[in-house]
Amino acid sequence: MGVVTIRELARVVKGEFPDAEVSGFVGRSSSFEIEINGQLIFSKLELGGFPYEDDIMNVVQKAHDGQPLQKISKSRAPCVIM
Numbered sequence: 001m002g003v004v005t006i007r008e009l010a011r012v013v014k015g016e017f018p019d020a021e022v023s024g025f026v027g028r029s030s031s032f033e034i035e036i037n038g039q040l041i042f043s044k045l046e047l048g049g050f051p052y053e054d055d056i057m058n059v060v061q062k063a064h065d066g067q068p069l070q071k072i073s074k075s076r077a078p079c080v081i082m
Helices: 006-016 053-064
Strands: 033-036 039-043
Touching: 006 053, 033 053, 039 053
Parallel strands: none
Antiparallel strands: 033 039
């Protein structure tokens, strides 16, 4: 997955978990945050890049299974064009 958008993320999550509710809104400039059941699991502002799709899907699976959620701690390096 390249640049993550809420539409792409919603499509991927709904494809695997049809009963999931995925919503998004415009926030602060340069932000991209993911919450599951009110728990922040990813913040681009904290990690400096976008999440990996596999990491997102692993946390969604844990939420689906009723397991405790852990914050995603890695991200793709930011893209810098020189």
